[in-house]
Amino acid sequence: MFNNSSELNSTGLLQCKPVKSLYNLSAYIPGKPIELIEREYGIKGAIKLASNENPYGVSLDVINYLSDKVNSNNNINLYPDGNGYYLKEALADHHKVSTDMITLGNGSNDVLDIITRCFATHGDEVIFSQYAFAVYAICTQAVGAKAVMTPALDWGYDLQAILDAITDKTKIIFIANPNNPTGTCLSGKDLKNFIDQVPANILVVIDEAYVEYASHELSPWHEQYESCVNWLKNYPNLVVTQTFSKAYALAAMRIGYSLSHPQVADFLNRVRQPFNNNQFALDAANIALNDQEHIQSVSKNNWLEMEVLTKALNKLSLNYIPSAGNFISVNFDKVKNGDAQKVDQYLLTKGIIVRPVGNYGMNNYLRISLGTSYENQKLIDALEGYLS
Amino acid sequence: MFNNSSELNSTGLLQCKPVKSLYNLSAYIPGKPIELIEREYGIKGAIKLASNENPYGVSLDVINYLSDKVNSNNNINLYPDGNGYYLKEALADHHKVSTDMITLGNGSNDVLDIITRCFATHGDEVIFSQYAFAVYAICTQAVGAKAVMTPALDWGYDLQAILDAITDKTKIIFIANPNNPTGTCLSGKDLKNFIDQVPANILVVIDEAYVEYASHELSPWHEQYESCVNWLKNYPNLVVTQTFSKAYALAAMRIGYSLSHPQVADFLNRVRQPFNNNQFALDAANIALNDQEHIQSVSKNNWLEMEVLTKALNKLSLNYIPSAGNFISVNFDKVKNGDAQKVDQYLLTKGIIVRPVGNYGMNNYLRISLGTSYENQKLIDALEGYLS
Numbered sequence: 180m181f182n183n184s185s186e187l188n189s190t191g192l193l194q195c196k197p198v199k200s201l202y203n204l205s206a207y208i209p210g211k212p213i214e215l216i217e218r219e220y221g222i223k224g225a226i227k228l229a230s231n232e233n234p235y236g237v238s239l240d241v242i243n244y245l246s247d248k249v250n251s252n253n254n255i256n257l258y259p260d261g262n263g264y265y266l267k268e269a270l271a272d273h274h275k276v277s278t279d280m281i282t283l284g285n286g287s288n289d290v291l292d293i294i295t296r297c298f299a300t301h302g303d304e305v306i307f308s309q310y311a312f313a314v315y316a317i318c319t320q321a322v323g324a325k326a327v328m329t330p331a332l333d334w335g336y337d338l339q340a341i342l343d344a345i346t347d348k349t350k351i352i353f354i355a356n357p358n359n360p361t362g363t364c365l366s367g368k369d370l371k372n373f374i375d376q377v378p379a380n381i382l383v384v385i386d387e388a389y390v391e392y393a394s395h396e397l398s399p400w401h402e403q404y405e406s407c408v409n410w411l412k413n414y415p416n417l418v419v420t421q422t423f424s425k426a427y428a429l430a431a432m433r434i435g436y437s438l439s440h441p442q443v444a445d446f447l448n449r450v451r452q453p454f455n456n457n458q459f460a461l462d463a464a465n466i467a468l469n470d471q472e473h474i475q476s477v478s479k480n481n482w483l484e485m486e487v488l489t490k491a492l493n494k495l496s497l498n499y500i501p502s503a504g505n506f507i508s509v510n511f512d513k514v515k516n517g518d519a520q521k522v523d524q525y526l527l528t529k530g531i532i533v534r535p536v537g538n539y540g541m542n543n544y545l546r547i548s549l550g551t552s553y554e555n556q557k558l559i560d561a562l563e564g565y566l567s
Numbered sequence: 568m569f570n571n572s573s574e575l576n577s578t579g580l581l582q583c584k585p586v587k588s589l590y591n592l593s594a595y596i597p598g599k600p601i602e603l604i605e606r607e608y609g610i611k612g613a614i615k616l617a618s619n620e621n622p623y624g625v626s627l628d629v630i631n632y633l634s635d636k637v638n639s640n641n642n643i644n645l646y647p648d649g650n651g652y653y654l655k656e657a658l659a660d661h662h663k664v665s666t667d668m669i670t671l672g673n674g675s676n677d678v679l680d681i682i683t684r685c686f687a688t689h690g691d692e693v694i695f696s697q698y699a700f701a702v703y704a705i706c707t708q709a710v711g712a713k714a715v716m717t718p719a720l721d722w723g724y725d726l727q728a729i730l731d732a733i734t735d736k737t738k739i740i741f742i743a744n745p746n747n748p749t750g751t752c753l754s755g756k757d758l759k760n761f762i763d764q765v766p767a768n769i770l771v772v773i774d775e776a777y778v779e780y781a782s783h784e785l786s787p788w789h790e791q792y793e794s795c796v797n798w799l800k801n802y803p804n805l806v807v808t809q810t811f812s813k814a815y816a817l818a819a820m821r822i823g824y825s826l827s828h829p830q831v832a833d834f835l836n837r838v839r840q841p842f843n844n845n846q847f848a849l850d851a852a853n854i855a856l857n858d859q860e861h862i863q864s865v866s867k868n869n870w871l872e873m874e875v876l877t878k879a880l881n882k883l884s885l886n887y888i889p890s891a892g893n894f895i896s897v898n899f900d901k902v903k904n905g906d907a908q909k910v911d912q913y914l915l916t917k918g919i920i921v922r923p924v925g926n927y928g929m930n931n932y933l934r935i936s937l938g939t940s941y942e943n944q945k946l947i948d949a950l951e952g953y954l955s
Contacts, residue, residue, distance in 0.1 A: 192803060193803040193804070193828050193830045193831060194767040194768040194803065194804065195686060195738075195767075195768055195769065195770045195803075195804050195831065196686075196768070197685045197686055197834045198684070198685060198686065198687070198688045201685060201834055201837060201838065204837045204838070205837065206836055206837045206839070206841065207649075207840075207841040208841075212645075212648040212652070213645075215648075215652065227645070230645070230646050232644050232645050232646065233644045234644070235644075236643070236644045237643050237644055241643070242637060242638070242641065242643075245637045245641075246634070246637045246638055249630060249633045249634045249637055250630070250634055253630065253633075253819075254819060255624070255625050255629070255630075255816065255817060255818075255819045255820060255851070256620050256621045256622070256623075256624045256625055256816035256817070256818055256819070257600075257601075257615070257618070257620050257818055257819055258618050258620065258812070258818040258819065259818075259819050259821070260600040260603075261595075264600070264603065285673050285821075285840065285843060286840070286842055288840050288841070288842065289840055289843075292840060296586070296684075296709065297585045297586060297589060298583060298584075298585055298586065299586070300586045300689070300711070301688070301689065321684065321837075321838050323688070350583075379582040379583075380582040380583055380584070381583065382583045415580060415581040415582065415583075416581070416582065416583050424646070428643065428644035429643060429644070430643075430644055430645055430646040430647070430842075431641075431642060431643045431644070431645055431646065431647050431845065431846035431847065432643060432845055432846075432847070433647070433673075433842060433843075433844075433845050440581050442581045443581060443583065446585045446589055448594055449589060449592045449593065449594045449709075450589065450592070450709050451594070452673065452674070452676050452677055452680060453594065453595040453596075453676070454674055454676065454818075454821060455673060455677075455821075456821075457819065457820055457821050457845045457847075457848055458819035458820075459819065459820070459845075459847060460845055463643070
């Protein structure tokens with residue numbers, strides 16, 4: 180048994196060289212699992228408000244289905260349906276699109292990766308904004324294309340800056356709406372006006388991971404926000420991605436998808452791994468999609484909790500970026516010991532895990548996912564404790 | 568609602584061009600799910616002997632675990648552990664390697680894809696053999712590298728032909744041992760002798776998807792076969808892939824992995840999507856790995872059934888390629904109506920699904936996965952019926 184790499188290295192140096200563009204590629208840094216943090220900090224019953232997960236959990240229909248499936252004809256030994264026939268039918272019905280516009284991914288990360296592999300390579304350019312979701316940059320670098328990052332405007336998208344950044348090498352523009360980690364939101368009107376101005380040979384990818392929250396009637400963005408799904412028929416270069424990892428509460432399961440022109444979907448499906456979706460996940464997503472009442476309830480609770488939390492932040496004189504999602508980025512500039520890193524460490528000792536966003540260049544911010552009422556109160560109490 | 572692509576196309580033609588290498592890329596054609604075939608042929612209770620799945624199912628420990636997990640603290644709303652901490656610990660212990668040598672994939676297909684993305688690009692060459700697993704060609708084309716296919720020798724690998732095909736552009740050599748779909752097997756001695764001759768700057772990937780079958784004491788290859796895992800310390804350019812989809816019976820779950828030099832694993836993990844593994848799958852694989860008695864029993868049954876099936880094929884004067892896996896490729900040249908396609912269609916009407924391998928250039932062959940004793944007898948009866 181050789182238990183560390185030194186023994187391995189002693190017998191030979193790696194002479195295989197990876198593709199050049201990977202030399203400087205850093206992997207995405209995921210939030211640590213609760214149990215790992217509990218081990219590290221010697222705490223128990225920690226609360227995780229770090230990964231924008233749905234704290235209310237999945238539709239009970241999913242639990243009942245999985246329970247039945249595991250205990251009866253689970254077919255766990257059989258390959259999944261590589262075409263995701265039933266889930267695609269359900270999504271087509273839900274979104275009023277044809278099934279040949281759908282590409283299923285192992286989470287929407289998978290779809291974003293596939294899109295980049297299909298439409299950008301060495302010598303091409305991919306545009307995204309400052310403070311945009313980190314995965315866009317990783318996907319771009321992984322295919323060896325040039326990342327063009329436009330400056331943000333009030334923590335959100337400067338659409339004119341993006342238009343100005345377009346060159347004849349531009350292949351893809353990534354926009355998250357709402358954006359993560361800032362929570363900013365573009366109006367349907369502005370976004371449509373933007374897409375109108377993008378040359379038709381450039382793919383515009385709108386990542387709608389938080390669409391269920393932004394579009395809920397209690398959302399402050401409700402009136403102005405619009406999902407781009409209905410515009411697909413007018414823009415062959417438009418791709419919309421959505422996920423079951425957020426409001427649908429299936430993050431552990433890994434299902435996301437894109438809706439696009441069928442020809443785009445055809446290319447995506449060539450690069451897609453034939454069995455990229457776990458069969459239990461496909462089934463769970465199908466059941467979850469069918470329980471829209473649960474999604475409504477989850478979103479409603481999110482906005483009620485957002486009101487409680489923002490009021491508390493106001494009371495504590497903490498600045499934050501108003502968010503259209505199920506999370507909020509809070510600034511610690513103006514408070515004593517106003518160092519996000521120190522606050523983060525303090526919260527960890529209190530058993531509360533939030534997300535530092537220094538890797539986004541938001542050094543004095545912490546991104547806090549909304550939890551249940553109980554969890555949010557624990558957070559508020561801890562912040563009060565730190566600041567008093 | 569627009570229900571077909573023509574309405575979409577009427578509003579605009581796609582002007583986005585995908586990366587050139589994808590123009591001629593055809594997606595992997597997976598076997599159809601049982602229920603789809605049952606619908607197509609109007610049959611019920613079909614037997615699937617098409618995807619080399621384990622007909623005995625998963626360890627009962629996995630079922631018990633999943634049943635408990637679904638009904639208790641399932642955490643289905645939380646992201647999986649992106650680093651697969653516990654499964655890596657278990658695999659490191661099982662294989663006597665260090666955890667930094669492990670890369671977890673969403674099935675071994677994922678790992679094969681990641682390896683190709685990391686080490687080959689436009690202008691590079693990737694070598695694999697005629698009749699080798701179709702995914703090697705797809706991965707190679709997807710990154711725009713040149714596929715160099717060497718001719719087979721007796722349906723298996725001509726290792727000298729591979730050595731002769733090496734140029735200064737060669738980056739990766741893929742070898743499946745045992746090979747799918749032919750079932751041929753290289754001896755440990757021959758394979759080691761081959762790796763010794765491959766320049767150290769070329770990655771040699773040995774795909775051991777069927778290792779549990781080939782290495783079982785009832786396997787006719789048992790004496791000469793050797794897993795390459797123990798050689799990793801001597802060859803920094805060696806990568807071994809294994810999977811939970813075959814003997815471990817977790818195909819629906821999607822877990823595969825590679826073992827390699829830690830520096831190779833470091834690069835693979837940069838390109839790997841951070842949450843490429845479903846949490847239920849990670850847990851199930853961990854439990855399944857722990858029940859080696861089940862794997863022994865599965866492999867033993869496989870070889871007992873292989874004996875029954877080959878005896879029956881001999882009696883029917885059907886030629887086949889002796890296989891070191893849980894499947895066998897049968898030739899239909901010498902029999903009346905000796906057309907594999909016709910036999911396939913006949914078997915389908917009898918509710919038996921096998922795999923045509925015309926896409927591998929094995930036009931008059933059908934690949935038959937070994938089923939349970941009952942399933943294999945149904946197959947034998949159907950073949951007798953067709954040939955009589």
